[in-house]
Amino acid sequence: MDLLSKIDKKNTPEHIAIIMDGNGRWAKKQGHMRLHGHNTGVESVREVLKAAKEMKVKYLTLYAFSTENWNRPKEEVDGLMDLLVRTIAGEADELNNSGVRMLAIGDIDGLPGDCNIELRQAMEKTKQNTDINLVLALNYSARSEIISATKQLAEKVNNGELSVDEISDEVFSNHLTTKGIPDPELLIRTSGEHRISNFLLWQIAYSELHFTPVLWPDFKRDDLYKAVIDYQSRERRFGMVSEQISKSI
Numbered sequence: 489m490d491l492l493s494k495i496d497k498k499n500t501p502e503h504i505a506i507i508m509d510g511n512g513r514w515a516k517k518q519g520h521m522r523l524h525g526h527n528t529g530v531e532s533v534r535e536v537l538k539a540a541k542e543m544k545v546k547y548l549t550l551y552a553f554s555t556e557n558w559n560r561p562k563e564e565v566d567g568l569m570d571l572l573v574r575t576i577a578g579e580a581d582e583l584n585n586s587g588v589r590m591l592a593i594g595d596i597d598g599l600p601g602d603c604n605i606e607l608r609q610a611m612e613k614t615k616q617n618t619d620i621n622l623v624l625a626l627n628y629s630a631r632s633e634i635i636s637a638t639k640q641l642a643e644k645v646n647n648g649e650l651s652v653d654e655i656s657d658e659v660f661s662n663h664l665t666t667k668g669i670p671d672p673e674l675l676i677r678t679s680g681e682h683r684i685s686n687f688l689l690w691q692i693a694y695s696e697l698h699f700t701p702v703l704w705p706d707f708k709r710d711d712l713y714k715a716v717i718d719y720q721s722r723e724r725r726f727g728m729v730s731e732q733i734s735k736s737i
Contacts, residue, residue, distance in 0.1 A: 502547060503548075505695070536708075537620070541620045548622055550624055551625045554629060576590075580610040580614070587619030588619060589614045591621055592626055594633075595632070621669070634690055637663035637664050641663060673695060674715065677697075678703060700714075
C-alpha cells in the first residue's frame with residue numbers, strides 16, 4: 489500500500505515533533521545492551537527525515553536528550569554523548585547536501601565540549617539551507633525553558649524595558665528557545681507510552697497527539713505517513729465548534 493499517495497500534500501503539518509522512545513526496550517528484546525538500540529535508532533532518524541522532506545514538512549523536532557536523561561547509568565550517558573558526537577559529525581555533510589538546516593533547542597552549553605563543538609559546527613555549515621529544518625532537543629527541559637523565559641521577562645519589567653501589560657503569548661514565545669520556530673501541529677510519541685515527558689509544554693497547547701506502540705528503532709517512513717494520515721483525519725477546532733470551523737473555510 490502506497491501510504492504517501494493517501495496524504496494531502498496541501499494539508500501536511502508545517503512542524504512535526506517526535507518523542508523518540510523505546511530504544512532500550514528494543515535492544516533488550518534483541519538481547520543487546522541499551523546503547524545498541526540508540527545506535528539502531530539513528531537509521532530511523534534518517535528515514536523519518538527523508539519522509540518528512542518528501543511531505544514538504546518544514547520543521548522536524550526530535551527529542552534527543554532531556555535534562556532528566558543525565559540520571560541514567562553513566563555508561564549509557566557516556567555512550568549517548570559519544571553517539572551524538574559521531575552522528576552529528578558524520579551526518580553534517582549529507583544534511584548540508586540534502587538542503588537540511590540543523591537547529592538545536594535546550595541548554596546546549598551544558599553538553600560536553602566535543603558534542604557542543606560538533607553541534608555548533610553542523611549548525612553553522614547548514615545555516616543557509618531551506619528545504620527542511622531539523623531541530624534537535626538536546627539537554628532540553630520544557631519546565632526549565634518556561635522558567636528561564638519568565639526570569640527574562642521579570643528582569644525586563646524590573647529594568648523598565650517592558651510593562652506587565654505588554655506580556656502576551658507572542659512576547660512569551662519570543663523568550664523561549666524555540667523563538668522563530670512555529671508550534672508543532674503534530675506531536676508523535678513512539679513505544680506505547682502516553683506521556684509528554686517535559687517536552688515543548690508551552691508549544692504543544694493545540695498540537696494533535698499521536699501515540700504508537702512501535703518502538704523507535706522500528707519506526708520508519710510508513711509509520712510517519714500513518715501518523716500524518718491520522719492527523720489529517722481530525723478536525724482541529726482551537727476551542728471553537730465544528731460549525732464555526734466550517735464557516736471559516
